[in-house]
Amino acid sequence: MLDVTLLGCGGTMPLPNRWLTSLHVLYNGRGILIDCGEGTQIAMKETGVSAHTIDLILLTHFHGDHVMGLPGILMSMGMSGRTEPVTIVGPKNLHKVVPNLCVCAGIPFEVRMVELEEADYRFDFSEGSLLHIHAFAASHSVPTYGYSLELERLRKFDPERATSNNIPVKYWGRLQRNETVKDDRTVYTPDMVLGEKRKGIKVTYVTDTRPNERIRLSSRHSDLLVLEGMYGDDERLEAAKVKRHMIFSEAAEIASEGHSKELWLTHFSPSETHPEQYLDATRKIFEHTVCGKTGLHRTLNYTDEPYIEEPQEIPSPKAVPSIEPVHESEDDGSRVELIEEW
Ligand SMILES: [Zn+2]
Numbered sequence: 001m002l003d004v005t006l007l008g009c010g011g012t013m014p015l016p017n018r019w020l021t022s023l024h025v026l027y028n029g030r031g032i033l034i035d036c037g038e039g040t041q042i043a044m045k046e047t048g049v050s051a052h053t054i055d056l057i058l059l060t061h062f063h064g065d066h067v068m069g070l071p072g073i074l075m076s077m078g079m080s081g082r083t084e085p086v087t088i089v090g091p092k093n094l095h096k097v098v099p100n101l102c103v104c105a106g107i108p109f110e111v112r113m114v115e116l117e118e119a120d121y122r123f124d125f126s127e128g129s130l131l132h133i134h135a136f137a138a139s140h141s142v143p144t145y146g147y148s149l150e151l152e153r154l155r156k157f158d159p160e161r162a163t164s165n166n167i168p169v170k171y172w173g174r175l176q177r178n179e180t181v182k183d184d185r186t187v188y189t190p191d192m193v194l195g196e197k198r199k200g201i202k203v204t205y206v207t208d209t210r211p212n213e214r215i216r217l218s219s220r221h222s223d224l225l226v227l228e229g230m231y232g233d234d235e236r237l238e239a240a241k242v243k244r245h246m247i248f249s250e251a252a253e254i255a256s257e258g259h260s261k262e263l264w265l266t267h268f269s270p271s272e273t274h275p276e277q278y279l280d281a282t283r284k285i286f287e288h289t290v291c292g293k294t295g296l297h298r299t300l301n302y303t304d305e306p307y308i309e310e311p312q313e314i315p316s317p318k319a320v321p322s323i324e325p326v327h328e329s330e331d332d333g334s335r336v337e338l339i340e341e342w
């Protein structure tokens, strides 16, 4: 089960009643935060999301509207008595940006950082976790990543199959957990005791980008797709292209073509004071479109729908990234980039 809460839906700057875009996902009582703009911790208080349980923070890119809330969140986590490490994942230069941003935060726990450089990166929420994370390159004015969170569902154990294959009962549990077991004479594989593959749960978050092929492929069959909708009006497409952003109809096309189940639009321009006015037109492209707002929430459970094989075009998984502790940077030249509309 994944509990997904949209903390904010604004782009560029927070507005009254519109916090900057950020998504919280709760899995097994532990939290994952995607993006952390200014005011994110206020949105967390408003929505009842706990900062204390966040183990992983995924940053799309280093424009200020996606990272400036980081010092406050980390400081609050420290003040609440947290001692366990927190891992932050983001594009190249993460090791410069985070210490610079957080120089005043006084963080009393270890901050581990994982810099992304490849166009595709896959890793697990924790060692052996069923929650697999896929970072993929977006197309913005600075290096930017989208993230898919895929919760695997274990294949059903088939005791008749295990018995007919003469599998010792003492190995059943390990085989069910997808482990291969060897004893003195025999190798037992999970296929010998498990039934068909089963559909898991997929949540994808992509903002600050033009549409690209990698986004289309990586977001396919999302149970919940959270995509940027910088502008609602198709007439603003040229402006979106210049600023490397996406409009409502483009997001809806990605959701429709990828057979996703539900689309949440987020990262509205401050000029879009009533984004819901474009919802009817957007729903003609993808019916299950929702305008983002603080507190929008879904609990996603496993279903008995058929398993869908991932398209072959998606590049094969990379190795699990190395995790290094935070360190002071001698070169303080990195800056959180400021442009007219982030
Ligand atoms: Zn932005």
Ligand SMILES: [Zn+2]
Pocket (backbone or CB within 6 Å): 061, 063, 140, 208, 341, 342
């Ligand atoms: Zn941006």
